[in-house]
Amino acid sequence: MRAFHLILALAALLLATPSARADDDFSTALRALNADSYADKIAAAEALAALGEGRAAPILDALADGRLYVTPDGAILIEQAGTYLEPLSQKIVTTDKAEAITVNNRLRGVARGAAGRLALFSPNAQARGAAVEAIMNSPSDEAADMVRAALAKESDATIKALMVTALASLDLSSDNAGHRLAAVTQLADSSDPSVRSQIQRLLETETDLQVRKVAEKTLGSIEFRVTLMGFVANLFQGLSLGSVLLLAAIGLAVTFGVMGVINMAHGEMIMLGAYTTFAVQQGFRAFLPADLIDLYLVAALPAAFLVTALVGMGLERGIIRFLYGRPLETMLATWGISLVLQQVVRQIFGASNMEVANPSWMTGGWDLAGGFTLTYNRVVIILFCLAVLGGLAALLRWSSFGLHMRAVTQNRPMASAMGIPTGRVDAMTFGLGSGIAGIAGVALSQIGNVSPNLGQGYIVDSFMVVVFGGVGSLWGTLVGAVSLGVVNKFLEPYAGAMLGKILVLVFIILFIQKRPRGLFALKGRSVES
Amino acid sequence: MHSLSHLFLNPGDRRFWAGFTALGVLFLLLVPALNLLLPADSALHVPNYMVTLIGKYLCYAILAMAMNLVWGYCGVLSLGHGAFFALGGYAIGMYMMRSIGARGVYGNADLPDFMVFLNWKELPWYWLGFDHFWFAALMVMAIPGALAFVFGWLAFRSRINGVYLSIVTQAMTYALMLAFFRNEMGFGGNNGLTDFKDILGFDLSQDATKMGLYLLTTLVLGATFLLVRFVTASKLGRVMMAVRDAESRVRFLGYSVTGVKLFAFTLSAVLAGIAGALYVPQVGIINPSEFSPANSIEIAIWVAVGGRGTLLGPVLGAFAVNGAKTWLTGAAPELWLFALGALFILVTLALPKGLVGLWAGLRARVTEKSND
């Protein structure tokens, strides 16, 4: 209550603002900080804050930090890097007699909170915005009046709107039914989940019928908007996860779907692509002018494709081709390859995570309502994965290599009899699948850690995508990846990340009991035999 | 391979029993004798840690035999056998957690330490019964067996075979790993179950208990050997091999391929569970990393190295690969993954019949020469 009176006084002061009197009050309140008991110091800090002057903020901050000193004659000084500043005159003072004002945790808390609220009166608009948000997190009556006061002086439109919302939500706990009614009306346009819970809390205790009625209506419209925003957020995150899964799985769709080769080292191809990105970035940093660094990603794409495609072709010619027709053995051999590749990378680059920075054009994002951000890197990856898929589909459909590849898949002896070099087509197909994995690695380096174990995290998921979508169908891979990504993200809020993932795995395991060949299965004699 | 496996398969064959007895003497008498009777400074003395190490390998050998039954004989490459092994381990681990009683860090007689730590008030229902050894011993077999039966029934009935089955079993063990990592599951989360004190009243830190566990594992391996031999030498064993070689042809002869595979898969899972239950008291811990897909694939390589579809191969393979692992991870740890990776590639490319096949091939060549 005492604080409340003070604030009324403060309001009066703010309206009057005779500066000399204010200076007197300020200096008195300041000197009061040098009290004997902590209780008095706390009262003094509150009183100082209640004056509602922005210049009190650094003083309260210094108090909280233990940087507030007092001279034997009672003058208060702020210590800053070994020098003393007189807060009223803003002059540097030299003294060796000053003693620190002792603080305890409670005082420190009060000082910090008060300083935070005072930031409402800071000349810096950003600081004022931050102060409003800070106040929203610890609402109180004083805070509401303070925001009201600040609102009266506010000139920046954005901050003003923010303050209006903040004030409305602070007013929800006001004793005045009129204030509450105004507040619930005001908040009807909000889509903030924290506002929703505030109104829910209000409804638990509200007795005024009219306030109840409006509050219920407001709650309904907020809930609708929060649900909608949540839906959009989940959808975006699901698409984002789906695009990552798709990138990881497209290469597999080529090697597994087209060639029937289970490549357990597929994840390591992704990993190699990510490390190539890292190497290209380091090359740019070392040898090229700094303003070109944003282009490293563009250079990393072909580099990663080439490196992984060559490794893939080497593996196909050196090992995998001897295992055609023995799928289980191929699986074990490629697992061996994956262990070797991981260890090679560990020997060269070390076992720890490598830092791959987003280029500036991929940093940041669009802020949407409800605290939800569309980050640029995720958006770029969604678009990028669609481009890769489209490019691959076009290659398979229209290039002569694509034609050869399909011919070899469908009837190897006949293709061979027609003069298609099946061995070379095999190598190139495997190279293509591996190269796409490398490109996926470039993309994944932008959103996660680059470590020798990078590929391991994707292997089970990408197999699931291919099996779920239907082996041999790019369309199926797309639908499989996107639907698994979206389902996963929609499950997460209810089940938690891990349980969501488990549920998705169980679902796929059950699904392929029903449709062993996946969503978009080819039906035909060749597939059945 | 075939001349050898046939000598082993031939019922009443003297060579089989001679080999079986020789192995029995080696593991059941010689190792304990060298451990207990020789002074510690003797060159032939088998130190205690070595007994436990061999005991661990024997568990791996049982696991490899289980894998061989379903992969080597029936052609079903399960990449989820590590899960059955781990489930068996968890079942016995739960019993050992319960027998800690009030001797835990928190001194709570009703709850294991990790539950006290998580502020749980009472024991979850699925922990009930694990106070009793007989119940835990039953669950060691029943849980992996039931999981394999349900999973296998769904998969084999839908004709999920070959690499598809491998991928799905891998997904199964991966899902279980994620599940067991969760604290809410009530199996100790990340840390798993550990700090065991005793089993059936025998103090696990005592050398005598360790020797007892070692001997028990040897006996179980022997029994597994006989069981696998009985199954594979039966007509069902030949149907299993027929399924491996030409699955659809077997159907047209009137055998239920689903039934045959389900039998092999379930029996194999039960054996894997038993192996896990013998393993955990000897190493003193079970945690979710046992479910990791990499572990399951490694089992396949033990079998492949030793020789698929042979009785002795998996045992040889489990000892050879794990012996090499123990030695190499001590001597040059960075080389172990290279060696293991190379082993996978080498065995599939150059040694499809494993060590047993290599030996049989060498013998055949020697006899050929002497016949000339």
Add this chain to the structure above:
Amino acid sequence: MTDDTLMDQPHGPGIAAPGTILYVDSVTVSFDGFRALNELSLVIEPGELRTIIGPNGAGKTTMMDVITGKTRPDQGDVLFDGHVDLTKMTEDQIANLGIGRKFQKPTVFEHLTVFENLELALKCKRDTLSTLLFRLSGEQQHRIDQVLGTVGLKDKPRMLAGALSHGQKQWLEIGMLLMQDQRLLLLDEPVAGMTDAETEATAELILDLHKDPHHSLVVVEHDMEFVRALGARVTVLHEGSVLAEGSLDAVQANAKVVEVYLGR
């Protein structure tokens, strides 16, 4: 058709075709738009020997796949013994009903011995538990020896089937069919890759089996000499349905058949 009234019976479950061992009615199977069988209808009477001819892609093998449960028809009925609906059953259930099949490409179990191959085919209880506990009786041993003699593999019981010549594998597979002692035997090109002498012996064996009224046989074959030697009723398949039916001479004189075989 032998009995036109059979064809007029209503479709759907619960239908019956008394007096037939195999009743195929309006069966259609398509693979990705391609119609392998197109409203195929065929009736085999108990004890009958039927030969089926037709150009490549006529649907002969698909027809066998449908009868033995390997392929599910998109529509149509397939009845065994006049009342058992085969379209709902699995391959092993159908085999246990009494339908045996010899494949076009000989498929024997290469890693098992000749003896073991025959033992697996032996007629007996085939559930998993019985198979585990199976012990060969003297009578069954005798039966295997007998079949070994019939198919000319008497001196090779311990040889791995994979080591047999192509012709011997064909014979081993015929031997496996004999071991099963089925009521309806489907033989897909049984003499492909056989010498003339072997072909002749096979024809004799089939005629021998036909003497037992317990057996009904359907033989798919390209070799006209062989078809003539069997001297049975012939069905000509073309583009998934029946083009003509009758004696060999009659169908060979049929203008449509001549056009299909020679006209294109």
